[in-house]
Amino acid sequence: MKFYGLSKWELTQDLDGLVFFAQRMNELLFDFTLDSYKPSALNASFLCAEALSLISDIEEKIIESGSLTHVLDELKWSIQNDKIAKSLLELDLNYYILDPDNSPLDDVRQRLEVLGKSLGPRRYFEACKDHLHKALLSQSKRDIDFLSRTICTSLMNIGYSKAFLYNRVKTFFFHENDGKKITKLDQIEDFFSELDTKIHHFEALFLVDSLIKEVSDSVKAFNIEISDEIPTEYEETAKLKGLLPEEGEDYEYVLIKQVRAFDRHSARSLAERKIDNLSDVFSLFHHEKQISWKREALVSQKCCTELVHLVQPTTGPMQKGFDFKPQKASKALNKLISTLSLRDNSFQKFNRAADLHGISIGNDVVENQLVNLWTAIETLVPSHVSKSKIKAIVNFLMPFLTIRYIHRILERYTSDLYSWDRKISKRVLNKVPNTSGKSLALKALYLLAIDKNQDLRDELYKSFKDFHLLRFRTFNLCRILSSSEGIRNHLLTHETKVSWQLRRIYRTRNLIVHSGRTPRYTGSLIENGHDYLDQLMEGIMSISCGPFNAESLEQVFNISDMWNIKFKKQLKELDSINEHSISFLIRQKPF
Incomplete structure (x- = not known):
């Protein structure tokens, strides 16, 4: 998240919603934004298309039939949380989405085809633009946030390049070269004039x-x-x-x-x-x-x-991950070499996964990148796990992708604060009670979650001035973290979405290998898959190099499962929000 000057704007309070839209679009389309704040790989419109395509793949025996239930669950969840999609339907959602376990596959397809017509990509996109105009008038930041994300998802799946969209946002809203000032809400139509979905x-x-x-x-x-x-x-x-x-x-x-x-x-x-x-x-x-x-x-x-x-060539999906600076990277490598405890077959598997990770970075072909990424993930999953392959992978990865999730969000939040104004951010965070000598992430957690720190939050809100995106992010994180129910629901939603996305990566890998087809959203899957693999390998190194000294991937799995059980227990028992009760959400190392 970066604040760009608004000298191109004739700022009035009426334009606050449009400024927020511009700032959110810039964040959504920036290559190195945290995955949680990037466009979704698919929205309701394209999830319906995915479900129809999946039925054809099931009939051709390319994909297993069990995959359909997960896709339909995601489609149903997406529509239930999308007021634009719901507004385009004539009947209750249950009419369109049948239970594949109790309905003939052909009936499921026919109902989805009707749903697909109702949620057609261009029809859905036009409805999003209409709702966006209303949200800009009412200045509903939550609506603008959702619409910005789903509009980006639609445009990228229709076929627009992320680089083109990013340049369009920067040129229209922030660059003064064209000599055009932004003075009124109606100029949103000018922004969309080059996004007419015409080939x-x-x-x-x-x-x-x-x-x-x-x-x-x-x-x-x-x-x-x-x-x-x-x-x-x-x-x-x-x-x-x-x-x-x-x-x-x-x-x-x-x-x-x-x-x-x-x-x-x-x-x-x-x-x-x-x-x-x-x-x-x-x-x-x-x-x-x-x-x-x-x-x-x-x-x-x-x-x-x-x-x-x-x-110029765009940044490849494998190049969009987080990197250490060279000096810190060399220290991390030296520590890994000197302390990694993995032995025998587990050590060979870890090396093989690292090789595949490197091959993916060095290869520009998205199909090769995704296949290598998935193979690396699959290589690290203990072979003794008796469940189906994809279930085993989801279960093995989930602790690594959920236990530190709140911590990762807060690390990015503090980074955004310091990028905006280091002096003000440092002053406010240093005022947070009971955090002397503590990490920035813990300071941010206490600042956002604990009711008695409202005055400090108000101080930040006033300081943000025209940085509406950072104010919204602060408010939204406060809403999530200030209640036990908010924390539990947020983590449960994250876990569910990660499970769906892992299964989508697996299906796409099978599509590439067995049918030669490459979905348009493959780049987004590579970005997510790369992030998942990095977190998995970081967690394995932490358990093997740290005090546990795990010598096998099976031991790593059991230790991570142990910590996951403990984490879920703490989460379930979380009641009142105070410094002691929520400190378990911050972990300096994965395990």
């Missing part, structure tokens, strides 16, 4: 090494043209942006034509995928050297406008 036609020009000339006779069928000279319409922009071969470089100009996409970033990615596929096929017959290319491209939209843009 466009593009061309993309890449610099590819001369090895591609070996297949020049074969590429015409793929709408690819190879030339020694740059096409005239691209020459000026290439010179201006520096996309010309350096002296001594042996490159050809490769023009990918007839690319259909919603934006230029998506067009570049789709065009590059053609070159990547061509390189892979070429390597089947020539193993010594692969075709390589410069990843930035000149992209021209062939309809609506004739402008040529230099488009």
Whole structure:
């Protein structure tokens, strides 16, 4: 979360909701936002489409039939918590979603097809925009927060690039280059004018090494043209942006034509995928050297406008995780090498998972990344667990992904506070009673959860001024953490969502391997899967390198299960909120 100046705005109280929308959209689309605050992989509209696709996969025996229950549970939960989706339905939800255990599969499909028409992506998106306008007028931050998230989810699943959406938000709301001031709520229509869900036609020009000339006779069928000279319409922009071969470089100009996409970033990615596929096929017959290319491209939209843009590759989903700084990373590595207690087969499995993690980072192909990530996770699950594979994985991972969840949120919250204003944040946190020498996360927990610290919270609220997003985040965390029921419900919802997402990653892995299909939301799954794997490996290292000195993954599983039982017991017994009763939510190490 970052505060951008609002000099482009003529600020009035009427615009507070629109400012909040702009700040929330910026956070949603930023690559390194905490997963909890990113767009969901799917919303009600696309969950319905996923359920219909899953039924076809079940009939073709690609996916097990038991998966359908979990998808329908998630779909039902999503609609129940989505007032836009509910407003589009003519009948009660139970009419549309039948129990797959007590209904023929064909009947389940037919009802879902009706639901799919009611929640069609474009119909749902238009309804979201209408509700957003009302929420901006009423300045309902909770409604704007939900609508921002589900609008991003819709646009990304329709086919817009996250990079394009992020640039659109920054350019429209925060950059002054266009000379346009934001003065009224109706300008939200101008923001959406470039997000009309209409597909466009593009061309993309890449610099590819001369090895591609070996297949020049074969590429015409793929709408690819190879030339020694740059096409005239691209020459000026290439010179201006520096996309010309350096002296001594042996490159050809490769023009990918007839690319259909919603934006230029998506067009570049789709065009590059053609070159990547061509390189892979070429390597089947020539193993010594692969075709390589410069990843930035000149992209021209062939309809609506004739402008040529230099488009850089976007940050890959595996590059969006948290990193230590080099010095801290080296210390962590040295500690791991000197204290890791895993032995024999467990040590080999841990090494193999680390290898697969590294391969995923070094590979740009999303299918390979997801398959390797899932294989790494599966490698670490003890083989003696007798339940089904996916149940075993969910059960094994859950303690690592839930026990420190509140702690992780508070760590990010304090980071956001310090990024906004270190001096004010430090002053307020240091005033929190009974926290001298304690961690920032614990200070934040007491600040937000304990009723007697209301004056300190009010001091923060006033200091935030036009940073409506950070004020909302503070208020929302206070709402969750100030009651035992709020804490339990929040953790239960998180656990349920993680379980659904793990199963979705597993299904997508099977789709890639057994059908060759890649869902559009695979990038989001990789971001989540990478985060899950990192937390799992961190937890394993903590249990093996710490005072427990666990020597096998089976021991790690049993110790984590022990701590999970204790954590659930503390959570169940949590009644009144005070310093002593909630301190168990903060853990400096996973275990």
